Amino acid sequence: MDFGPYLMLAIMEGALTAAVLALTASGLALVFGVMRVVNVAHGEFFMLGAVLAWWVSQLAGGSPVWGFLLALCVVPLLVGVLAAAVDMTILKRINYDPERTIVATIGILYILQQVTLMTYGPEARPVAPPFNTRVALPWFEMSNGALQLYWPWGLSITSYKLFVIGAACVVLLGLWALMTQTKLGLLMRATEQDREMAHAFGIPVQRVYAIAFGLGAGMAALAAVLIVPIQQAHYLMGGDPLLLSFIVVIIGGLGSLPGAILAALLIGLSDGIISVFFSPTLAKIFATLLVAFVLVFRPNGLWGTRNS
């Protein structure tokens, strides 16, 4: 394959990584932004999303389309409600104290992981994608001075991967609309700015926190439902998304949603491109170096101007 089509292939793989990462990381950024809580259990809500997606698609039986659609609607909701309950029973009780929430969410991480191991087991299980046709992608070449499209051999992507990229864009747009255009978004952003003043103007901060925590976990679960037909569900799968989300949230500026999404694009695309042309290990080295660089030289994030 020529360089151009090869690059295109790498970009498509990178876009898939970026899409899933943007969903997961924006959940983490939301929770950190609104509540100032570092949710170490975020990856486990992702894992739970994948495992529940497998479970729901088994229950539904029949055609994978219905199982998948059902999982897509129900699983993020289930995980969100569970997370909101965790917030109200555990985090509320320790009054969102920064250090204690870290320890508490580490505890939640192990509880979720071990309960999954005890019930779901140690196997990695696949979920059938609802559709999975190959879509050939065109590339262009110059012939006789005119631009011509052609379909190079090997340049293709599955329709399901395209769907994941598209779905992630739609969900992120929806999240943006929720935060900027709705009353709930206003409540969350006001609480983020000043918890005490939020109280003083009648905002039920406790409820806003539970919703934000549930929404953040639901985003991770949604990302997992989307990726599980490509990746398989396993009780230890939460580690990577957690680490990558932290990387993305630090690069994007702590708690900034647009920053997290931009950073997910940067990390996802560079991961795709470096993995295809060099090696996946080099891609991880790049991401880690970038975080170190940001922490040293731009502690507010690459795009951060935030002063707190």
Next chain:
Amino acid sequence: MLKLETVSAGYGAAQVLRGVSFEAHPGQILCLVGRNGAGKSTTMKAIMGLLPLMEGRVLCDGAVLSDLPPHKVPALGVGYVPQGRRLFGALTVAENLAVGCLTFGKGNAALDEVLEVFPRLKERLAQRANTLSGGEQQMLAMGRAMCLRPKVLLLDEPTEGLQPSMVAAIRSAADHMRQQGAAVVLVEQRLDAITALADQVVMLENGHLRGTLTRSQLMTEDRGLLEAHLGV
């Protein structure tokens, strides 16, 4: 209207207020005075339910305000303009006012009135609050509380560090709220403002109540007492 009964409060174990009682009446301005650290801002926070009371209670219109969770307090018609403004900095002017309007639904009439009192805000609705000038920020803090159509309005040093024209705008807004029948509690350090505005003066010292003056007392014998309690 607003009544404190032997209120004691503080931060954690550190007690600041020690048995403070006073009553603010509708259509009047009560000036709360005292030196720096006397506990004026702490009194405001205690009224808003932002600090747990160690003793005593706060009543508003007969309802026991201090039994409510803090976010239920504004629903009784208590508006708060804190010291240092405490705006929602990353939100726009319009969004800050919208937060003020939350408690009483859409509240468009209240919002229109605020924009009439502070026309400067109207020109800057889409601007982020933390990019406003100091005076505009104070107007916004005031407007945000006025959106509640408060029956009780708590103003904590609203003219601190402002130029004279801004000070006048803020004071006339306070006066406007008094004429609307609100009970205004104003923390103020400047003697000229106190003598111009106060219907009643409450003096604090080290968290203790050191007496109250009515308007007529203020104009005559007890000037010296008042001056001793100002942080100047």
